Amino acid sequence: MKEMGKSPSRGKLPKWKEEELEEVEYEPRSIKDILIEMKNISELIIDLAYSSLLFDNKELAEEVKYLEARMDTLNYEIRLIAMMAARNKRDAERLTAILQIAEAAETISDAAGDIVDIISLKLDHPILPRLIRESDETIKKLVVSDKSKACNKSIAELRVASETGVRIITIRRGKKWIYAPKKDEKLRAGDIVVGVGPKEGLDKFNAFLEGKTEGL
The missing domain is CATH 3.30.70.1450 (Regulator of K+ conductance, C-terminal domain)
Structure with missing residues (x-):
């Protein structure tokens, strides 16, 4: 989970790092819209992560890191909206399920981030070249x-x-x-x-x- 606060001077940083450091401002938005975006990111990020690993593609890995940071932002937004919307215990109980879905989506994005981290470690694996040739x-x-x-x-x-x-x-x-x-x-x-x-x-x-x- 990224820290929310004022962005420091960034200079030339990758887009995913800029997103990670970006100050989150509250913007009225429905929980449904946020969940839809989280779902779409979850579907895309795994494909990009595996592809970046199989083809040793650092550009795709950067996109995965960007999406991972974006997912952190969405999870923060949905928690903020939930806290503002809960007026009583019953509301809080209803929102708990939504927050669990959001947390699961973020877990998926974190796993994708872990996959692309393998590229930076430059680990050799005998099966990867064969998979690339057969694709x-x-x-x-x-x-x-x-x-x-x-x-x-x-x-x-x-x-x-x-x-x-x-x-x-x-x-x-x-x-x-x-x-x-x-x-x-x-x-x-x-x-x-x-x-x-x-x-x-x-x-x-x-x-x-x-x-x-x-x-x-």
Whole structure:
């Protein structure tokens, strides 16, 4: 659980560390919305953690650490809302189950963080290279350049899946995460896209998003 308080001078820190140090401000928000985001993070973070380990991908590991810090923030927010909402013993008992769900979600994110910590330890394991060779798909973090023709075009318009075999599983736009984006979701400059698919397809998609090619 991260400490909540005023952020110190950060300089150049990874995004997950910035999120971890960010001062949490109360913002009216429903418990339902927070639980939905926690559920989405729980589903995504395990995939990213295992993929970062299998492919020794430090960029994906950074995203896992960011999501882990984000989960800490959400858990803090939901506890704060629960304390403000409980007016009597009956209310407190009802909110206990919700807090247990939130705690379980945070446990999942903490476990994912432990998985990616293995990368920093640089441990060799004989089974990992074999798993990588046998895998038909890989996962990669891609960034949409402002020079790319993909800017302001929807996933459907770009025909990403049919042209490259890549599935976009999530998009990070600033601090906002778009989980399982719909086909009408438009890509914007600066978006961080996490895609799953064959290496050749990911390389092709990446070149397009970087503005190195005119189309898919």
